[in-house]
Amino acid sequence: MGQYTFSNLPASEEEIDFSDLERKFALPEQEETLENVVVVDNLPRVEPAKEEKLTKYLQKLFKEAGKFKKDGVHMPKAEVDGKATTKGYAFIEFETAAQAQMAIRVGNGHRMPKAGQLLVNPFMDVERYIEVDNEYRAPPAEPFVEREHLKSWLADKYSRDQFVTLAGNKVNLYWNEPSQDPELVTSRENWTGSHVQWSPQGSYMCTLHRQGLVLWGGPSWKKLMQFVHPYIKYAEFSPSERYLVTLSLEPINSDMANELLGAERKHQNQFTVDDQGNMVCVWDVRTGTLLRSFPAPKNKDGSPAKILWPQFKWSPSEKYFARMTQGTGISIYEAPSMALLDKKSMKVSGIQDFAWCPRVLKDSRTGAKRPEMIAYWTPEEGNLPARVSLVSVPGRELLQSKNLFNVFSASLHWHPTGNMLCVRVQRFTKSKKSRFTNLELFRTGERDVPVDVVELTDSAVGFAWEPISENFRFAILHTDDPTPPPTNPNGIAMAPVKTSVSFYAFERKGKLVKKENFNLIKTLPNKNTNLLKWSPHGRHIVLATMNTMATCTLEFYDVDFDQNAASRSGKPGDSITMLGSSEHYNVTDLEWDPSGRYVITSASAWRQPAETGFIVWNFAGQQLHKFDTEAFKQILWRPRPHSLLSEEQKRKIRKDIKSYAREFDEEDERRLHAADAELMSQRRRLVSEWETWRQQVGEFLSAETDQALANGYKLPIAADNEDFVIEEVVEEIVEEKEEIIN
Known part of the structure; x- marks a missing residue:
């Protein structure tokens, strides 16, 4: 209210200034929104x-x-x-x-x-x-654009597999050819910013960039989807490729993402205020939608934990995915809602590791699907023993557990069928001066989950199930000294470790077998092997010495080579035969192709800079192709989806394999002859081109000479027109003998 005196009093109430009182006693404006x-x-x-x-x-x-x-x-x-x-x-x-x-x-x-x-x-x-209008208005019709088939490579006439390579900044995609050089499908410079990766069933190829991840596929290799996650480091798909998990070591910052994308593409940024500071994202692969982001893992005391990959492990049905908090418990989330199962984590004090059963098992009596399973282990704590537990999901019912004592460490190994779980337990002796290994084998496919034990006298440092086997064979690497050898900064061992390789198989009850158990088949002693790699179809296995400076051996075995000898002797191990042995200097990686017929070994510049490249072998260890490539970094076979054939159909094919093999051999012979004919045709073309060029040069020289002579040029006369005799002496050593003379 203004200052008034007797000389300037307002004449009426309307002239009085109440603005100062209105400001002082003003009521807050009522929000008409219902956003709360x-x-x-x-x-x-x-x-x-x-x-x-x-x-x-x-x-x-x-x-x-x-x-x-x-x-x-x-x-x-x-x-x-x-x-x-x-x-x-x-x-x-x-x-x-x-x-x-x-x-x-x-x-x-x-x-x-x-x-x-x-x-x-x-x-x-x-x-x-x-408020949506009740009158229906049809949206404008969009022209139908046929989407390329993401599994088109499976229809290849010759049933070939593909592989991708990364060398320098160039990505190449090839068809594998056993009898000739691989056929190039496509090649692009700067296709990826770091590395390439296949989805589990081979539908997509991923490339990683500063802005995020891109999916490619189809016959033309078009860009299918882009996921914005700045400075992405790792990516992993769910088993059926419906979901994608990405990790960046840089916390999410929406402004930074907009800056990387630029004004024209910032609409692709899906991050909101709720995602700020998180590091892990879960996406829907088909729509490209961000489903949820998660913060970096933390320890029990709340401090930042060491970041491990993968961050989440998926159940085989893709209904659930889980992450472990070291020493605290497991958080299981539902998909696609991304909600925490039962709104609470599964508390497991001291938990060290967990793993999902890789398949949804069926009840042997009713055929109904059983609940999914998680296996985990906890170490000894005070007077409590170490423990391995099997828990159903979502019910969280304890299905089986086993107490263990004097435990140093444990590793979980599921058989690909989900019917067996091996827990490789490193244990101390009573004196605590040395270690040995027990294998705790849970028969998860059977009622009440019985447990078998295989006791070793030394330490198992490697384990591998045979992927397809009726008697659940497995191979182990074991040694007297489990201490890892010293390595250089790139992780290359300075010297190999002496190991042995043993094969075990499960024997069921019968006339000669009174008790079901896992029995030793055969041991291969005095090896330098540090990697066991089974063929995806079983039977064949490679024993390799990898990432070692001094030794780089590869041994190719067939565990069913001579079954007649095994039957005669009554020893299953007699059928295990080495098919071939070779070396690949500086080898760092080894991978079977999906068919189980070929193996690729490679020397990556990421691990060591010298003599980089890759070699293609057949299952018997015969070298098919060798490529020495400068700055070679990566090679990956393209995965295949699971077979759609039933077990009965597979048995019928195996029964008639000889008739199919005859057709394939004839086709291979035709292709080989075609390749030879093409090579001869190419050579004839080159000779014809050479003769044509030589004739043209001769005619040109003759014309030039005639013109020079017409202009008065005199040809030089040879000083000596005598013939020259050129002799070539070839010496051949017939025999060489050494004598010692006193």
Whole structure:
């Protein structure tokens, strides 16, 4: 209010200035928005007497989000059998819009006991949907664009496999050819920023860049999808390629992502305020949608934990994915909702590692699918022994457990079929001065999960199941001294370690076998092997010495080579035969092709800079191709999806394999002759080109000479026109003898 005196008093009330009072006592403007209101659906229908109890449950559920406003919960009612009951949904009013958003994250997907999964949405969404025009307007028709088939390479006429290489900045994709050089499919410079990666079934090839990850596929290798995750380091698919997990060591910063993408592409950035600071993202592969982001892992005390990869492990059905907090427990999430299973983690004190069963097993009696399984182990703690446990998911029922003592470490190895689990346990002797290994074998495919034990006198440093085997064969690497050898900064060992390789198989009850157990088949002593690699179809195995400076040996074995000899002697190990042995200097990687017929070994510049390149072998160890490539970094076979044939169909094919083999041999012979004919045709063409060029040069020289003579040029006369005689002496050593003369 202004300052008034007797000389300037206002003549009327309208002239009085109340602006200072209006500012002082102004009421806050009432917000007309309802952004602080959420709708909670799928609630149980209750009578008025239980409405207060349900309200308290909701207050407890949304405690993390914030407080409700006074009388902020409204549950519409309806008459049912003459009684007023709630309709199964509620409107909840929070104090702020931010609290409402937090309530959506906290409550959406929550499972209520004896009810269902809650759906929590903003009230403004409901209002927006109500205002949709009732008159249908057809969207403009978009022209149909046929999508390329992502599994087109499986229809190759010759059933060839593909592999991709990265050398320098160039990515090359090839068809594998056993009898001639690989056929180039496509080649691109700077296709990736770091490395390439296949999806589990080979549908997609991934390239990693500063801005994120790109998927490529189809016959033309077009860009299929892009996932923006700045400075991505790792990526992993779920088993059926529906989901993708990415990790960046740089915490998510939406502004940084926009800067990397630029003004024209910043609309591709899906990160929101909720994602700030997180490092792990889960995406929907088909739509490219960001489903959820997660923070970096933490230790039990809350400090940053060492980042391991993969961050999440997927169940075979893709319904669940889980992450371990070292020493605390396992957090299991549901897909695609990304909600924590039962809204709580599975607490397991001291947990060191876990692994999903790789297949959804079926009940042997009813054929019904059994719950999925997780195996984990915990070390000794105080007076409590170490323990291996098998737990069902989602029920979290303990299926089997085994107590262990004097445990140094343990490793979990699932058989690819999921019917066996081997726990390789490194144990101390009573004196604590040395270590030995026990193999705890859980028969998960059988009722009550019986456990077998294989005791070794030394330490097993490697284990590998044969992927396809009726008697669950496996191979182990064992040594008297489990201490790893010294390595250089690139992880290359300075010297090999003496090891032995042993093969075991499961023997079932029969006339000659009174007790089911795993028995030793054969031991191959005095090896330098540090890697066991089975063919994806079993039977063949490579024993390799990898990442070692002094020794780089490869031994190719057939474990069923001479079954007649094994039958005559009664010793299954007599059928194990070495097919071939060779070396690949500086070898760093080894991989079987999906068919189990070929092996690629490579020397990567990422591990050592000298003599980089790759070699293609057949299953018997015969070298087919060798490529010495400068700055060679990576080579990967393209995976194949699981076979669609039933076991009965596979048995029928194996029974008639000779007739199929005859057709394939004839086809190989035709292709070989065609390749020879093409080579001869090329050589004839080169000779013809040479003769044509020589004739043209001769005619040109003759014309030039005639013109020079016409202009008075005199040809030089040879000083001596006598013939020259050129003799060539060839000496051949017939015999060479050494004598010692005193």
